[in-house]
Amino acid sequence: MGRTLTYPKRQANTVNRYKHRATYDLGAIHSIVNASQVLHVSFNPGPDDPFPTILPMIGQMGSFDYPSAGIDEPQECYLHGYVSSRIMNLARNAEAGEGLPICIATSKVDGIILSLTPNSHSYNYRSVVLHGYAKLVTSEEEKLWAMKLITNSVVTDRWDNSRVPPDRAEMSSTVILKVAIVDGSGKIRDGGVSDERKDTGNEEVTNRIWTGVVPVWETFGDPIPSVSNKISEVPDHITNFIAKNNERNRDYAQRAVHITLPVEEQH
Template sequence: MQGSAQPTTPPAAYTPTDRTVPTRAPQRASYDKALVHAILDEGYVCHLGFVRDGVPVVLPTLYGRVGETLYVHGSTGSRPLRMAGQADPGLPVCLTVTHVDGLVLARSAFHHSMNYRSVVVHGLAYDVTDPEEKRTALDALVDHVVPGRAADSRPANKKELAATAVIRLDLNEVSAKSRTGGVNDEPEDLALPHWAGVVPLRKGYDTPVPDAGLLPGTEVPDYLAVP
């Protein structure tokens, strides 16, 4: 449709690259933006990888998403955030989010597996210096932990903003990978007496524990309802 007068909608998928096409189980890979966003939005921590003195470092950290951009924050003294501020044109990172959905117990040791969903993002991380973008990013980080929470808390003041470093990573080179379904045993193993199947893992909030100093009458908000 390029060059036509029709309005263009954004592509629904990321373009695969050498880094985002897996060498193993390529049928489990997806570049669908909606799937990638859903996996990212469900996670609590990402694992952020960067290279320091030639060797890899992988740290767990909070993150937030605004459209096609991820934000990671931390103290201005934190290593990757300091490195991103000094890197030109940006710090090469790999950001990975994984959900383990179930344990797949096959009759054979070899076919044991996990049901999981993961997203791997490659790219350059940039220090966020614009105050407005920083505020937007911090709201996204709080809302990522509990949707709706940013509006129900005291926003960061100037001193807190100054103490917080934020880096951005655009979603360009991205892939999702997942395994779903049941056990894939060899036909000759089906008569073995071992139990086989999938053990789902529990997800979600448990009963909230209020702070001892809450004002009397402060109710647990609806957004923390335990299903």
């Protein structure tokens, strides 16, 4: 009861700066991942390449084995995207072992913090980093389940409002990666402007420099029907999704400004 599951702290995922903004809670971390339209996935292409590389992918947290798992309970990350043959082959070759070591990251900017001096400028934001081992999903049943999970993350209930199930060609051309999470961490910055006393106490400065926050959020516009669309009215699952997300995004960005951190935790 009241138990909060957290990811283990390893050297690689321990947030050293601004500890107050760090979170290791599964619930907070999974929520940020699920609210992201795009995830950035990093992997090492091979021993001959000195550079890690990054692919943008779509993903969601979920548990196929325990579908009733809550957002604050252990889950895997399911990824879909323009899966180059590179990461597919690497993940396929890693099937025998633990899987391909990858890093998943996402960041959302919620506001621009305009302070007296450039060094005190900042963003309100939410970011997450996960490390884990990726394998291809090979079970048809699990792949179908993951495709529905990911499609519905793009627009709620879209799966049942489109032509499903996928046919045999669609199933075999779709690649889903399943990532067993090893560790994770999140960082959240909210609140207002924070300046140092050397500037707040200097009237020459405070009398000429505006300080405050510009909230930032993602807006979904009015749906534009395709030329071949035959449905006159935009369906509820789309208008509801747009209305709900626009309100949630705007509210978050505006309310984040007014959260007051203890003085020693600001900046």
